[in-house]
Amino acid sequence: MQDLILEMKHITKDFSGNKALDDVTFEVRRGEIHGLVGENGAGKSTLMNVLSGIWPEGEYSGQFFVEGQECKFKNIQQSEQAGIAIIHQELALIPLLSIAENIFMGHIQGKHGVMDWNLTYKNAIPLMERVGLHEDPQTPVGTLGVGKQQLIEIAKALSKNCKILILDEPTAALNERDSKHLLDLLKTLQADGITCIIISHKLGEICYVADSITVLRDGKTVADFPDAKSVTENELVRHMVGREMSNRYPEKHHAPEEAVSFEIRDWCVHHPEYPDKMVIKHANIKLRKGEVVGLAGLMGAGRTELAMSVFGKSYGCHISGEVYKDGEKIDTSTVSKAIQNGIAYLSEDRKQYGLILDQTISKNISLANLRRITRGGVMDLNKEIKETGENAKRFGVKCATIFQNAGSLSGGNQQKVVLAKWMFNRPDVLLLDEPTRGIDVGAKYDIYCIINELAAEGKCVLVISSELPELLGICDRIYVMNEGEIRCDVPAAEATQESLMHQLI
Amino acid sequence: MENIKNHEGVKVTKILRQYSMIIILVLIAVLFHFLTNGLIFTPINLTNLILQNSYIVLLILGMLPVILTGNVDLSVGSVLAFVGAEAAVLMQSGLPVLPAAIICLVSGIAIGAWQGFWISKFDIPPFIVTLSGELVFRGLTQIILDGKSIPINDQGFRTMAGGYIPELTGSGFKWTTMALAIVACVIYIVMQVRARQQKVKNGVPVKSVWVTIASSVVISAVVLYLSVQIATANGYPIVLFIMLALCLLYNFICNRTIFGRSLYAVGGNRKAAALSGIKDRRTMFLAYTNMGMMAAVAGLVYAARSAVATPKAGVGYELDAIAACYVGGASVHGGAGSIAGALVGCFVIAILNNGMSMMGASPDLQQTIKGFVILAAVAIDLVPKTRKK
Numbered sequence: 073m074q075d076l077i078l079e080m081k082h083i084t085k086d087f088s089g090n091k092a093l094d095d096v097t098f099e100v101r102r103g104e105i106h107g108l109v110g111e112n113g114a115g116k117s118t119l120m121n122v123l124s125g126i127w128p129e130g131e132y133s134g135q136f137f138v139e140g141q142e143c144k145f146k147n148i149q150q151s152e153q154a155g156i157a158i159i160h161q162e163l164a165l166i167p168l169l170s171i172a173e174n175i176f177m178g179h180i181q182g183k184h185g186v187m188d189w190n191l192t193y194k195n196a197i198p199l200m201e202r203v204g205l206h207e208d209p210q211t212p213v214g215t216l217g218v219g220k221q222q223l224i225e226i227a228k229a230l231s232k233n234c235k236i237l238i239l240d241e242p243t244a245a246l247n248e249r250d251s252k253h254l255l256d257l258l259k260t261l262q263a264d265g266i267t268c269i270i271i272s273h274k275l276g277e278i279c280y281v282a283d284s285i286t287v288l289r290d291g292k293t294v295a296d297f298p299d300a301k302s303v304t305e306n307e308l309v310r311h312m313v314g315r316e317m318s319n320r321y322p323e324k325h326h327a328p329e330e331a332v333s334f335e336i337r338d339w340c341v342h343h344p345e346y347p348d349k350m351v352i353k354h355a356n357i358k359l360r361k362g363e364v365v366g367l368a369g370l371m372g373a374g375r376t377e378l379a380m381s382v383f384g385k386s387y388g389c390h391i392s393g394e395v396y397k398d399g400e401k402i403d404t405s406t407v408s409k410a411i412q413n414g415i416a417y418l419s420e421d422r423k424q425y426g427l428i429l430d431q432t433i434s435k436n437i438s439l440a441n442l443r444r445i446t447r448g449g450v451m452d453l454n455k456e457i458k459e460t461g462e463n464a465k466r467f468g469v470k471c472a473t474i475f476q477n478a479g480s481l482s483g484g485n486q487q488k489v490v491l492a493k494w495m496f497n498r499p500d501v502l503l504l505d506e507p508t509r510g511i512d513v514g515a516k517y518d519i520y521c522i523i524n525e526l527a528a529e530g531k532c533v534l535v536i537s538s539e540l541p542e543l544l545g546i547c548d549r550i551y552v553m554n555e556g557e558i559r560c561d562v563p564a565a566e567a568t569q570e571s572l573m574h575q576l577i
Numbered sequence: 578m579e580n581i582k583n584h585e586g587v588k589v590t591k592i593l594r595q596y597s598m599i600i601i602l603v604l605i606a607v608l609f610h611f612l613t614n615g616l617i618f619t620p621i622n623l624t625n626l627i628l629q630n631s632y633i634v635l636l637i638l639g640m641l642p643v644i645l646t647g648n649v650d651l652s653v654g655s656v657l658a659f660v661g662a663e664a665a666v667l668m669q670s671g672l673p674v675l676p677a678a679i680i681c682l683v684s685g686i687a688i689g690a691w692q693g694f695w696i697s698k699f700d701i702p703p704f705i706v707t708l709s710g711e712l713v714f715r716g717l718t719q720i721i722l723d724g725k726s727i728p729i730n731d732q733g734f735r736t737m738a739g740g741y742i743p744e745l746t747g748s749g750f751k752w753t754t755m756a757l758a759i760v761a762c763v764i765y766i767v768m769q770v771r772a773r774q775q776k777v778k779n780g781v782p783v784k785s786v787w788v789t790i791a792s793s794v795v796i797s798a799v800v801l802y803l804s805v806q807i808a809t810a811n812g813y814p815i816v817l818f819i820m821l822a823l824c825l826l827y828n829f830i831c832n833r834t835i836f837g838r839s840l841y842a843v844g845g846n847r848k849a850a851a852l853s854g855i856k857d858r859r860t861m862f863l864a865y866t867n868m869g870m871m872a873a874v875a876g877l878v879y880a881a882r883s884a885v886a887t888p889k890a891g892v893g894y895e896l897d898a899i900a901a902c903y904v905g906g907a908s909v910h911g912g913a914g915s916i917a918g919a920l921v922g923c924f925v926i927a928i929l930n931n932g933m934s935m936m937g938a939s940p941d942l943q944q945t946i947k948g949f950v951i952l953a954a955v956a957i958d959l960v961p962k963t964r965k966k
Contacts, residue, residue: 428845
């Protein structure tokens with residue numbers, strides 16, 4: 073028998089009818105580094121959230137055992153007591169507090185609830201040394217780079233005497249040197265007897281560091297490799313994407329014009345908080361009228377950053393590059409100038425950036441083009457109701473009246489409201505960022521149909537998506553972005569998921 | 578789309594919630610009518626209610642736009658005092674009323690722009706900027722008044738805030754006032770009818786004819802009744818016209834201009850508004866600049882009515898204005914609220930104050946009750962929403 077430190081059996085997790093995990097079995101041997109891979113939305117993070125008590129007992133079905141003991145965690149504290157520590161992609165550090173305080177956040181060093189500062193700093197130093205962080209423990213965390221912050225998270229996990237350390241995309245925000253350092257650190261910790269589970273999109277890293285690998289796809293375990301050395305990246309990719317294409321996409325009859333209508337030239341953007349870091353590196357994008365173009369890339373590849381920086385410098389700093397429309401250079405330096413030049417940007421986060429949830433559908437639709445309903449400085453509210461109603465109808469928003477709040481609609485209908493809002497402005501260029509994120513299959517199909525119609529009307533459409541099948545299903549041409557660079561530009565007809573995946577990673 | 582209804586359903590609970598504050602206003606008014614044996618609706622007292630609350634109403638016209646963006650302005654009581662002091666000092670030095678008033682208005686705009694600059698340009702929280710303003714302008718008021726009160730003697734200036742429209746017929750009953758009231762009601766009804774026709778013509782859903790008729794009749798009846806009372810005393814105060822004109826103007830700005838819509842959008846979701854091309858920073862700047870201007874208008878009216886500029890003028894008025902907006906249904910988070918609602922809120926508090934004074938309640942008790950009423954009013958708005966989640 074193998075010495076299993078973790079056994080998860082038949083785990084199923086439902087999100088209101090959507091199965092994020094479907095009868096997943098996952099086993100980890102003591103002292104190994106276990107890689108967990110899969111596409112976005114395959115269920116990796118959900119599985120780890122079940123393990124770490126974020127989804128409490130009762131919200132999922134199935135059982136899991138840590139060191140042979142069945143676990144029924146009600147919260148994160150209980151999973152920590154059982155020796156499980158999770159480090160999320162979004163770091164949970166408090167920037168203004170010191171390294172030592174952050175390490176001991178949640179279990180104060182001292183007596184009777186009174187903090188002992190000397191003890192805090194003293195106890196922090198050995199932990200910091202273990203992760204190779206040579207700093208003053210009194211340094212505020214916010215002054216350190218992401219790489220070092222990641223190390224603090226690991227020190228924090230070690231301070232809780234964890235047996236199983238889970239890292240969710242630990243290297244997504246790191247440069248190559250810091251990534252290498254982190255992976256080597258995991259090997260050192262392994263020698264100390266700590267078991268690691270690492271989730272990553274970067275298969276190269278997984279193959280470098282992991283002893284065994286599990287692949288998830290659509291909430292199911294599709295492959296298990298007890299010996300990671302025997303598996304190639306190609307094989308992993310095939311298992312990750314190996315789903316069949318059915319008619320989940322409407323037929324496309326796009327007739328793109330020959331000439332390029334919209335062009336982004338030599339576009340460079342730097343990170344807004346770390347101006348030394350270049351997020352977009354000399355990107356070039358060309359769109360033709362009537363053409364649907366995809367932009368593929370992993371999380372953090374810079375797709376959203378590219379679109380938002382073009383759309384009125386809504387992201388980043390030190391932006392350089394030029395934007396051309398129909399041969400003329402246009403100014404997109406503010407959102408309103410970008411809108412006036414016929415550009416629309418549909419955000420990946422419709423609740424935060426797309427809609428005013430507490431206001432009516434009608435007012436949301438008119439928001440991006442109030443001038444259309446204004447004459448002589450006065451808004452014609454009747455015209456607003458009439459014309460926004462027509463737009464809501466055209467995009468198939470299902471609602472009782474257009475006077476109900478946008479927040480009361482389902483995700484798919486909210487997305488249609490956002491589309492209706494942008495179309496109220498009659499744009500020529502649409503930048504659609506994850507237009508089908510978090511909406512059900514039927515609504516997705518509706519959105520694809522709308523995209524086809526827009527192309528048929530002669531608009532330039534750029535679709536950003538993390539789902540490769542979606543891009544292959546609706547686009548004519550696909551750009552692949554990786555670490556801020558446009559890697560390639562391939563006709564969708566010639567591309568396969570595997571070929572794209574190789575460019576992505 | 579066949580499932581978009583062309584007729585807004587009339588539901589009793591919905592109407593109750595929508596007009597909850599008006600109902601409360603009526604209930605409070607009726608309650609005090611009995612508790613004070615009808616003293617509250619005597620002609621003199623009604624006139625006083627208007628005069629006493631005129632500066633709060635003017636402050637509301639600045640405060641509501643700020644609250645719509647999801648913020649508050651704590652400095653208005655001090656700005657009001659500062660502008661009053663400025664007016665007194667200027668007139669004492671021999672400057673005529675008109676140039677003095679213009680200088681005061683300009684300085685109010687400048688004060689608002691100063692605060693708006695820090696808020697919109699550098700994202701300094703409005704709470705901090707206006708808290709600073711509260712201290713700065715209170716201090717400056719004391720400095721320019723040298724800690725003393727300065728009387729204002731110009732009769733013309735004082736009439737603006739304390740005077741009445743002249744009676745053309747010369748009789749005891751103010752027929753001019755009544756005539757204006759009737760004209761106002763006719764104009765109101767004509768506008769209601771025309772607005773309805775326009776909506777029907779554009780295929781916009783309308784409430785049933787009876788709702789329109791009933792509301793027009795009730796509103797006209799209330800206006801006429803109150804006007805009869807006021808006409809038996811001194812007739813309409815002049816300041817009532819200033820208030821009414823500005824209320825209509827601001828109601829128009831909030832509902833029918835891009836700036837007004839921007840206020841709601843910025844308060845509803847600033848990021849989404851900015852990404853839809855709404856100029857969020859400019860909106861914030863203008864909201865605070867306008868607040869400064871309205872604080873100056875209120876300062877002039879206040880100084881004219883009290884006929885003296887004192888260093889302690891307007892202490893706590895910012896809170897009265899803020900409370901009126903919240904009681905009147907404005908959202909603490911921004912994005913919801915109306916001028917009409919804030920006026921109702923203002924008069925709920927005003928009648929409460931006035932009624933309790935007439936019953937001989939001590940100011941301490943009045944303050945306590947007022948405090949509870951403000952909490953209750955906002956709770957009525959928010960408790961059902963939290964339950965739903």
